[in-house]
């Protein structure tokens with residue numbers, strides 16, 4: 537999507553993070569950041585670049601009165617949004633002596649921070665990877681001026697992914713969540729240039745209710761999007777209704793298993809690789825139907841899981857496992873509105889116990905993670921401090 541197409545959707549430009557300084561960070565006059573680059577507060581950004589090799593020709597940084605922002609020359613979904621790296625910690629500043637209660641910490645380099653004997657609440661003894669995203673360039677946070685602008689940004693993100701996948705292998709796979717995400721999907725309707733005949737749509741989770749129930753994620757997606765676009769019905773893969781929850785999970789995994797790799801490729805571990813998974817964020821930090829400190833978070837042996845005692849009604853659900861989610865090529869995590877401000881801040885800025893905030897376990901193994909926030913949901917963030925080792929990590 538081009539910049540003018542953005543204008544068509546009325547996507548406003550870069551809303552400033554709260555407390556972003558008196559001067560507007562001059563994205564129009566980006567300063568190249570890298571070895572030897574200077575900034576208004578010394579060599580901090582240059583150090584980061586040198587230590588991590590993360591800031592390269594593709595990344596421009598702007599430093600202004602302590603306000604650090606990184607503009608990534610990436611997809612057009614990122615244009616018009618404020619972009620920052622999440623909790624960016626250079627290797628030399630990794631904390632020493634991580635509290636043992638944090639469990640195992642596998643660093644991106646393969647180094648393992650002190651392993652604790654603690655199993656982590658509800659994790660059944662299988663430690664999850666927890667790492668600081670200092671070496672990967674695959675996390676970004678986009679902040680838009682309004683919920684409508686989030687919808688437009690998301691539409692362009694999906695549109696670009698769809699075009700790339702269809703060009704590459706003649707098919708595009710999109711996985712939807714339920715809940716408030718639906719509010720952001722309508723800009724996809726009528727978007728030009730989408731070859732919907734090649735689309736295959738899935739559900740990251742479902743409540744175990746009839747598809748006619750207002751609680752059904754299929755019903756919600758159908759009403760807001762699927763019934764309004766020309767995706768062949770046989771390419772919309774609903775999670776089966778009227779089955780015991782364990783059978784429904786197995787049946788859905790079977791649906792995935794039966795698909796040709798031209799439609800749903802697999803990675804080296806044999807896990808399906810979806811082109812785009814769109815996740816919502818629950819107020820307790822849950823994603824899909826993966827709730828805080830529940831055993832499903834530790835599951836590594838199944839693609840699709842039954843949930844029998846969800847803390848959020850309805851109690852019976854079916855959900856993708858974390859390994860399946862994390863195998864995706866692109867994950868878009870969407871949170872809008874003031875009601876999500878507190879949890880967005882906790883997930884992005886507070887390092888928690890493994891399992892306490894499932895959204896922190898969304899760590900694509902080879903793909904990318906993009907957060908889509910509006911000003912209201914991002915209001916508690918201190919993006920302007922994310923480059924500062926004094927403020928992050930907060931666990932030290």
Ligand SMILES: O=C1O[C@H](COP(=O)(O)O)[C@@H](O)[C@H](O)[C@H]1O
Nearest residue numbers: 713714715716717816817818824
């Ligand atoms: O129950 C669910 O909750 C999450 C988040 O929903 P939200 O309404 O708070 O945005 C949703 O992503 C998931 O698909 C759904 O089943």
